[in-house]
Amino acid sequence: xxxxxxxxxxxxxxxxxxxxxxxxxxxxxFATPDNLFNVARQYSELAVVSIGLTMVIITGxxxxxxxxxxxxxxILVGVLGAKMGLNVWLACLLAMVGGLACxxxxxLVITKLRVQPxxxxxxxxxxxxxxxxxxxxxxxxxGFPDSFVALGxxxxxxxxxxxxxxxxxxxxxxxxxxxxxxxxxxYAVGSSxxxxxxxxxxxxxxxxxxxxxxxxxxxxxxxxxxxxLASSVxxxxxxxxxxxxxxxxxxxxxxxxxxxxxxxxxxxxxxMGIIRxxxxxxxxxxxxxxxxxxxxxxxxVLGDNLRTWIRAxxxxx
Amino acid sequence: MxxxxxxxxxxxxxxxxxxxxxxxxxxxxxxxxxxxAQPAKSGRKIAFVMKLIGIPYTNACExxxxxxxxxxxxxxxxxxxxxxxxxxxxxxxxEDQISRGVDAIIISPNDDQAVKPVIQKAMSKGVKVFTWDxxxxxxxxxxxxxxxxxxxxxTEVIDRVAKDIGGKGKVAVMTGSPNALNLNLHVxxxxxxxxxxxGIKLVKPYLFNDDDPQKAIQLAITTLQANPDLxxxxxxxxxxxxxxxxxxxQTGKEGKVVVWGLSLxxxxxxxxxxxxxxxxxxxxxxxxxxxxxxxxNDYLDGKKxxxxxxxxxxxxxxxxxxxxxxxxxxxITKENVDQFDF
Numbered sequence: 001x002x003x004x005x006x007x008x009x010x011x012x013x014x015x016x017x018x019x020x021x022x023x024x025x026x027x028x029x030f031a032t033p034d035n036l037f038n039v040a041r042q043y044s045e046l047a048v049v050s051i052g053l054t055m056v057i058i059t060g061x062x063x064x065x066x067x068x069x070x071x072x073x074x075i076l077v078g079v080l081g082a083k084m085g086l087n088v089w090l091a092c093l094l095a096m097v098g099g100l101a102c103x104x105x106x107x108l109v110i111t112k113l114r115v116q117p118x119x120x121x122x123x124x125x126x127x128x129x130x131x132x133x134x135x136x137x138x139x140x141x142x143g144f145p146d147s148f149v150a151l152g153x154x155x156x157x158x159x160x161x162x163x164x165x166x167x168x169x170x171x172x173x174x175x176x177x178x179x180x181x182x183x184x185x186x187y188a189v190g191s192s193x194x195x196x197x198x199x200x201x202x203x204x205x206x207x208x209x210x211x212x213x214x215x216x217x218x219x220x221x222x223x224x225x226x227x228x229l230a231s232s233v234x235x236x237x238x239x240x241x242x243x244x245x246x247x248x249x250x251x252x253x254x255x256x257x258x259x260x261x262x263x264x265x266x267x268x269x270x271x272m273g274i275i276r277x278x279x280x281x282x283x284x285x286x287x288x289x290x291x292x293x294x295x296x297x298x299x300x301v302l303g304d305n306l307r308t309w310i311r312a313x314x315x316x317x
Numbered sequence: 318m319x320x321x322x323x324x325x326x327x328x329x330x331x332x333x334x335x336x337x338x339x340x341x342x343x344x345x346x347x348x349x350x351x352x353x354a355q356p357a358k359s360g361r362k363i364a365f366v367m368k369l370i371g372i373p374y375t376n377a378c379e380x381x382x383x384x385x386x387x388x389x390x391x392x393x394x395x396x397x398x399x400x401x402x403x404x405x406x407x408x409x410x411x412e413d414q415i416s417r418g419v420d421a422i423i424i425s426p427n428d429d430q431a432v433k434p435v436i437q438k439a440m441s442k443g444v445k446v447f448t449w450d451x452x453x454x455x456x457x458x459x460x461x462x463x464x465x466x467x468x469x470x471x472t473e474v475i476d477r478v479a480k481d482i483g484g485k486g487k488v489a490v491m492t493g494s495p496n497a498l499n500l501n502l503h504v505x506x507x508x509x510x511x512x513x514x515x516g517i518k519l520v521k522p523y524l525f526n527d528d529d530p531q532k533a534i535q536l537a538i539t540t541l542q543a544n545p546d547l548x549x550x551x552x553x554x555x556x557x558x559x560x561x562x563x564x565x566x567q568t569g570k571e572g573k574v575v576v577w578g579l580s581l582x583x584x585x586x587x588x589x590x591x592x593x594x595x596x597x598x599x600x601x602x603x604x605x606x607x608x609x610x611x612x613x614n615d616y617l618d619g620k621k622x623x624x625x626x627x628x629x630x631x632x633x634x635x636x637x638x639x640x641x642x643x644x645x646x647x648x649i650t651k652e653n654v655d656q657f658d659f
Contacts, residue, residue, distance in 0.1 A: 029416055034416060035413075035416040038412055042409050138495050139495050139496055140404065140428050140430060140431050140496050153434070153438075233404050233428065235404065238403075277416075280417075281413060281416065285396070286396060286410070287370070287371065290399070
């Protein structure tokens with residue numbers, strides 16, 4: 001018990017448990033496997049995107065273009081796969097390459113051109129979203145082959161496929177961050193760029209990696225979303241940046257960099273998922289959800305600060 | 318000693334969470350409409366999922382739903398994304414209602430193509446799906462309730478505009494989201510109707526305000542600046558008319574440009590009386606949703622809608638073989654605007 005409390009993610013985990021118990025009391029459909037898997041399915045895109053964003057934030061940067069990158073990827077699947085009739089799997093691959101390209105552009109502009117991350121990704125946010133609207137004519141695209149639509153609905157056992165994919169990627173992310181030199185380098189760059197550079201870490205490569213991976217994961221997120229909805233919506237991913245950053249910060253990452261974990265982020269995503277789902281199930285108007293989320297964010301951050309304060313007092317006695 | 322602080326702190330967090338859950342419980346009560354003393358149907362749950370919530374049109378729909386739900390003694394909720402044009406959030410809400418195990422879902426889709434899979438999912442799980450206000454004709458929905466022939470009402474608007482501008486001039490078309498089927502059919506009606514008036518030119522591109530009142534004003538102002546000789550605005554969604562009206566007032570052109578559209582008398586009463594807006598064609602969205610609630614409830618009881626059936630206080634309904642149901646509407650001008658309370 002003490003070990004769990006001491007863990008970095010204890011604050012958000014406790015918050016998750018508290019919210020879960022509340023909703024389980026308020027709605028008898030909430031804690032059913034059917035409903036929970038449904039929530040997991042709806043949030044699998046956000047989970048995937050948040051993996052990359054966690055890494056970016058740990059390096060001390062930020063990426064507010066994640067929503068737009070999901071959008072352009074989703075539209076690429078639609079334009080290439082549905083409208084132009086390309087093989088749909090090829091379209092998916094190209095969409096992910098598109099996401100990767102956007103991520104690389106972000107990374108290069110930030111490292112080589114030395115533009116501040118928020119400014120660079122703000123530009124990408126507008127550019128990618130605009131491109132998505134232009135390519136789609138601001139209309140949604142559908143007409144995917146049945147095999148693609150079926151993919152969005154398939155499940156492995158009771159778990160939807162997108163959830164399995166998200167879990168695999170989350171595990172991969174956790175392993176990379178915690179147990180590889182690459183992961184340690186990411187934390188190092190976030191804690192102190194100078195110190196990292198002096199220890200032989202290529203700060204340029206690490207940052208580029210973080211932004212590029214985020215772009216690639218957004219590409220995947222766009223593909224998952226297109227399969228789930230069986231159509232490409234030009235506004236796909238709109239507002240994702242707000243949700244993803246909230247999840248990452250809730251999970252204990254510091255926006256200054258050097259701190260954070262994917263486990264925490266994923267619990268953050270889960271908290272946001274069950275809040276929205278729970279409020280819908282008990283019939284609370286959707287306008288309250290944003291307020292609720294803001295309150296949860298503050299509680300999560302306060303909880304985390306409290307934990308830091310407790311640990312500091314324990315160390316200094 | 319320090320462990321004590323930790324325990325206190327954690328308890329505070331838990332208490333706050335439970336307290337907040339208490340808040341949501343209190344908020345929950347006004348959103349539901351059942352009272353336990355009602356007749357046997359009180360176990361029935363239905364959900365309306367609108368394109369968005371929070372504009373006068375949708376508030377009126379909600380009133381109609383509540384009135385019917387109270388009379389029938391069923392549990393009805395009115396949901397929708399907080400902002401306009403959000404297809405994805407709307408689908409998420411529908412999925413949550415399926416999880417909730419409602420008996421029926423009634424949708425006004427932001428995108429008639431994108432909702433097809435989720436409608437299929439609902440029907441396959443035994444949740445009956447209907448559409449109202451805007452249709453998804455290619456989906457598995459059981460029937461669609463409209464308050465007008467979607468194409469015909471567009472033609473009506475351009476006919477009224479043409480009369481007021483003498484059959485010639487430039488007309489700007491204001492609509493909501495490019496994917497909403499009902500709006501696209503209204504625009505189709507405008508395009509068909511305008512063929513009768515060779516002197517009228519429709520300004521392209523059409524103005525898409527995404528059901529956002531602010532965007533409606535901005536688009537109208539930009540159009541006025543780009544076309545100083547604009548003769549009229551033809552608006553097919555409810556935020557369009559007050560948006561055009563405000564734009565005319567802000568640019569000092571009120572009274573010089575004709576405005577007709579589908580919008581509520583309650584949000585345009587002053588504009589009508591001051592002559593900024595020439596007239597409205599609409600139905601009462603509260604009555605539309607009231608009728609829909611009753612028809613859905615009847616269906617769940619095994620009573621299907623029949624062509625020519627009469628609803629007290631509303632009139633006769635036309636029911637087509639493809640499941641399209643239409644109820645009568647109204648023309649509203651400054652002379653009769655006070656008769657209407659929606």
